Amino acid sequence: MIRVIERPGHLGELRRLLRQFPVVAILGARQVGKTTLARQLVAAHRGQVTYLDLENPDDAALLAEPLLALRRLRGLVVVDEVQRRPGLFPVLRVLVDEARAGRRFLVLGSASPDLLQQSSESLAGRIAYHELGGFSVGEVGAARAEALWRRGGFPRALLAPSEAESLRWRRELIGTFLARDIPALGLRPPAPTLRRFWLMLAHWHGQIWNGAEFASSFGVAHTTIQRYLDVLSATFMVRQLPAWHENLAKRQVKAPKVYVRDSGLLHALLGLRTQREIESHPKLGASFEGFALETVVDRLGALPEECFFWASHGGAELDLLVVRGQRRLGFEFKRTSTPAMTRSMHVALADLRLDSLDVVHPGARTFPLGARVRAVALERVLEDVAGLR
Numbered sequence: 001m002i003r004v005i006e007r008p009g010h011l012g013e014l015r016r017l018l019r020q021f022p023v024v025a026i027l028g029a030r031q032v033g034k035t036t037l038a039r040q041l042v043a044a045h046r047g048q049v050t051y052l053d054l055e056n057p058d059d060a061a062l063l064a065e066p067l068l069a070l071r072r073l074r075g076l077v078v079v080d081e082v083q084r085r086p087g088l089f090p091v092l093r094v095l096v097d098e099a100r101a102g103r104r105f106l107v108l109g110s111a112s113p114d115l116l117q118q119s120s121e122s123l124a125g126r127i128a129y130h131e132l133g134g135f136s137v138g139e140v141g142a143a144r145a146e147a148l149w150r151r152g153g154f155p156r157a158l159l160a161p162s163e164a165e166s167l168r169w170r171r172e173l174i175g176t177f178l179a180r181d182i183p184a185l186g187l188r189p190p191a192p193t194l195r196r197f198w199l200m201l202a203h204w205h206g207q208i209w210n211g212a213e214f215a216s217s218f219g220v221a222h223t224t225i226q227r228y229l230d231v232l233s234a235t236f237m238v239r240q241l242p243a244w245h246e247n248l249a250k251r252q253v254k255a256p257k258v259y260v261r262d263s264g265l266l267h268a269l270l271g272l273r274t275q276r277e278i279e280s281h282p283k284l285g286a287s288f289e290g291f292a293l294e295t296v297v298d299r300l301g302a303l304p305e306e307c308f309f310w311a312s313h314g315g316a317e318l319d320l321l322v323v324r325g326q327r328r329l330g331f332e333f334k335r336t337s338t339p340a341m342t343r344s345m346h347v348a349l350a351d352l353r354l355d356s357l358d359v360v361h362p363g364a365r366t367f368p369l370g371a372r373v374r375a376v377a378l379e380r381v382l383e384d385v386a387g388l389r
Contacts, residue, residue: 005155007037014041014130015247016108018076021128022096022107023152025082027112029236029262030181031173032109033155037132038078041106048075055085066091074102081212082107083115083185089122096126096353111185111290115234131236134158134262136298142379148255149291150275152264163274170268174198177237187231191216201238202260202269206286208311209240209255229258236262241293244308248351253311292333292360292378293320299381300329316347321354330357337363339375349373 010250014037017024033052050073052059053191062069066088070077082088092105105171109116113129134153137145143270151157151166154173178191178198199353200214215225232238239259245252260266264288269375272278278287297307302322311317320331330348339359349357349372359369366376 004036004040005135005139005159006040007033009138010037010132011041011044017056017128017130018104018106022103023092023107023123023127025113025127026106026108027129027133027236028110029134029154030110030177031154031156032132032134034110034132036155038080038106038108040327042076042078045076049078050075051078052080054081060084063088065283067094070095071098075368076104076106078106078108080108081110083109083111086116089116093122093126094305096123098297110181110235112234112236112285115185131201133236133294133298134264136301137295137379137381144206145379146275149263149288150267150278152262152267153294154262154264157264162313166264167268167273170264174265174268177235181235182231185235189228189231194228194231194247195282197225198237201232201258201269202266203283204258205260205266205283206289207257208253210244237265239290239294241307241309241320244310244323244352248312251313253313253317257309259290259293260363261285261294263289263294266290288335288362289319289333292381293331295378295381296331296358296360297322310348310352312347312351316344316351318344318348318352318357321352328352328354330354332357332359334359336361339363339369341369341373345373 003027014024026038028034042051052063054060060189063085070091079088095101095103127378132205135148135155135158136153137148140148140158148158152170156169157166160169178195182189182194197218200217211222211225218225229238229240234242237260239261240256241259242256243252243254245254260269267278270281270283272281300322306322306324308321308323309317309319312323318330319333320328330352332345339361345357348354354372357373359374360376360378360381361377366380368372369375
């Protein structure tokens, strides 16, 4: 039996959103823990609750006439796997606009609002989105940070009894996702083609996107390749980190960087079974970069529209730029225990007018590197980045 790790931060945020909005959506990758989180919320909820799972044929049949079925309900109504019935969203709009209806809806889905277009179009101003990622360092503790990096944040992968079982589960998730979940969303890329694309993307992890090169390798149009990338992004498997550019006296990169969001899935795609194999692989630095990036984004609670990378054609770059109001927070990720200032960091500080620059590394100490620059130990990101929120 898989042990459950409590996620109080997410539970608290969901309760807050449900007080403010008639519809709240938990969105995240398949098997990331959305159902577990919803059931924890339901267990502590005071009042009437109805739980509907659209993967359950009985519940799906109950919603054959959704307006009639849902109008009878009161209290909290949970609809799991809502991406299987996108036509529900216009019905929810009718129901939440009824005066004194006395109901709230919590919907769970494995696709982004852009993919579930009807939710944003039908429920504008009535729905709030909460993205659930895999376990973070803050949830599992600094002592398990290396296991989290190696296995990834999916609950069954992290909490599996052995490394072999964790890897087997991740490989099965990849296969099931391609063969079943993608078609269930109404998306049509052939599973073998998308698997090959995802594998090639794993080898590209942490690099600037080059759609033309991918299109040439696959013998398809650039637009087709972009659609494959957008499908994996919209289902929370890949992060496209956009480039930041502004009026500077230098040419800047405008294409996004791409990352496999879960480090455990990255390692499975690359065929890496053990810590030793990860440590000796050419993608070691890029793997740590992606893992540390997701850790910092989670710790800051940064929204996608706040997160960028920056690079000039002259060679200067910054792994992560978080733009929050008037503040500009810079982050570099280095797989070394002795980080030092570089020319690129000096350029980024000056050109981007950074308020701070943190160099996140796997060592044990946090210490200053210069004015507005610190080396921050990954295991202490929880405390040391807290003041930047």
